[in-house]
Amino acid sequence: MKCRTKYLLCPLVLLAALSAAPTPTLAGLPATADGQPLPSLAPMLEQVMPAVVNISTVTRIDAADNPLLRDPFFRHFFAVPRQQERESNSLGSGVLVDARRGLVLTNHHVIAKADAIRVTLGDGRTLKADLVGADPATDVAVLRVPTPGLTALTLADSDRLKVGDFVVAIGNPFGLSRTVTSGIVSGLGRTGLGIEGYENFIQTDASINPGNSGGPLVNLRGELVGINTAILAPGGGNIGIGFAIPVNMARAIMDQIVDHGAVRRGAFGVAVQDLTPDLVTALKLDSQAGALVSAVDPDSAAAAAGLREGDVILRLDGRPVTNGADVRNRFGLLRVGARVELAILRDGRAMTLKGEIADPYRGFLPADKLAPSLAGALLGDPRGRGGAVLVGPVTKDSAAWQSGLREGDLIREVNGVRVGTVRDLTLVLRQSRGLFRLQIQRGEQLILLAQP
The missing domain is CATH 2.30.42.10 (PDZ domain)
Structure with a gap:
């Protein structure tokens, strides 16, 4: 009891003594050292931070994701549970690159399969974002936030980066919003990592962790040089090897997405x-x-x-x-x-x-001429790859999209009959008087799609 009283009274005595004494002047860091200003990233970050956003999503989980319910015939004859919603917060980061149009750059994997996307601005406002488009091959996505009063970053020329340049990574690792880490450019032109289809990464030792994905990598002038994307983490944590998409690549992809809603890659052969x-x-x-x-x-x-x-x-x-x-x-x-x-x-x-650069889908036919359930897709004969029909671009939310077709799929069977060309597919549909099911190849996987 004595000890507790002692520790309660001491602050009161000290407070009384301080109130009677002259007000002390608190010591602070000097503004300069040897006549030179102390280095600090704070002034640059004050300009950059308003352009950094937090991204969260809402995803609806379909019962068909259960392996037992993937078979189309099982789903046809048995009732399946209703969709359930799962909300995921602080999935990643993004950066405003066009204040007038409200354009936000982020990673495709941050918003993949999202049914709703929310963006939280630096001033605390949370807004619904529209997905302009995404390119999984480069892991770039573009969002639009239609609201005034936005701040965007200036885009640098990432081709002028050099190993040893200082950079700063900003994002929301583990939900810790507006976290800043610094380092240098450790390497350039990193490829062959198996992360994306097209790789030309900036390597940096600025700490990047889960939640940093989609956030900006900036130079000391506060200009955007890259989009933080991935880390090399054999033990599951950051070891100082992070990767960012160069802003020149991200800008080229963004321009196509804004113009066309998707990337229209040409073919050189x-x-x-x-x-x-x-x-x-x-x-x-x-x-x-x-x-x-x-x-x-x-x-x-x-x-x-x-x-x-x-x-x-x-x-x-x-x-x-x-x-x-x-x-x-x-x-x-x-x-x-x-x-x-x-x-x-x-x-x-x-x-x-x-x-x-040529159009890889030159000569492809609109599939709505063959079957209503394929409307929205282009079909053609792949060059140098016989024995299948190649699916070209598929309009999102079209009948073909709802049927399960995606660009790059190979149609191998129609109504149980093997097809090798668009002509074969046309003949089968005429003889069958309708489309009932498709067998497609997607990568190394064979998928059966039943038509309603």
């Missing part, structure tokens, strides 16, 4: 590979920079441009080529109809070739 030391010696090259043409598709844009197997691509549109992945990434960002210029070596002679 060329396969390339890296130059090995043995190839450099055999081809009598000066360096290992460049990409070797390993195949050219007949009747392709590459063939029309005059490209041949064995050519070495050194420059693409005036910019040096690093390796095969560099060529694939840059072709993957070009739109249909874009003009390209290739600087190549052929048998030791320097040459310049010019070509035009």
